[in-house]
Every structure is written in C-alpha cells, then in structure tokens.
Amino acid sequence: MSDCIFCKIANGEIPSEIVYQDELITVFKDASPMAPVHVLMVPKVHISSMDELTEEDSSLISHMMLKIKHIAKILELDNGYRVVINCGEDGQQTVKHLHIHILGKRKMIWPPG
Numbered sequence: 001m002s003d004c005i006f007c008k009i010a011n012g013e014i015p016s017e018i019v020y021q022d023e024l025i026t027v028f029k030d031a032s033p034m035a036p037v038h039v040l041m042v043p044k045v046h047i048s049s050m051d052e053l054t055e056e057d058s059s060l061i062s063h064m065m066l067k068i069k070h071i072a073k074i075l076e077l078d079n080g081y082r083v084v085i086n087c088g089e090d091g092q093q094t095v096k097h098l099h100i101h102i103l104g105k106r107k108m109i110w111p112p113g
Helices: 005-010 053-072
Strands: 018-020 025-029 038-044 081-084 099-102
Touching: 005 025, 005 038, 005 053, 018 053, 038 053, 053 099
Parallel strands: none
Antiparallel strands: 018 025, 025 038, 038 099, 081 099
C-alpha cells in the first residue's frame, strides 16, 4: 500500500532504527515507546490487521511468531517480555498494517495502571 507508513519503513523509504530484517519482516524501534525496550515487527507485505489474515499467510505469521524469541535475544530481554497484537479500533490499532509489539526491560503489570 503506497501511503502506509509501516510499508514505507519496511521498504526503506522512511528511515527508522532497524533492529532486525529479513526477506519477510522488518523489526524497528517504536517511535512512542511504552517500555524501555519497545519494537514493532511488521511483515514486508501489506496486511491491514489480524482480521485480514488468510490461510495463504500461515507461513508468514508462523515465521513472525518464531522470530520473536530471536528478537528478544537480540534485545537482551532475558528476564521476559510482552508480545501484543492490537486489532481494530477497540483494540487500539492505530496503524492499519499488521504489527507485533515486543516490549521489555520493565515489569509488565496487568491490568495496566
């Protein structure tokens, strides 16, 4: 999608602090971090949200999930981390491009507050 900020970051059109990248995904630091470590993992292909995933995306989403532990190791999140996927307006998805938040380096309290 030509006007999607995450597509532009994933394709190198907008500079960002890239943590990891391969042929399928880009992981970069969140511009408004909610924890000392807060990165976003996005697929290089545009998928609007979890609701848009199809059976054809199963290898991509599997790749993304399996890479989380690798990213956590790169970021030295040895004491644990949180993984979040927001979906839709009520889920607080602010960018309409599937993305996974990986947060760490602080105690994650639930419920937040």
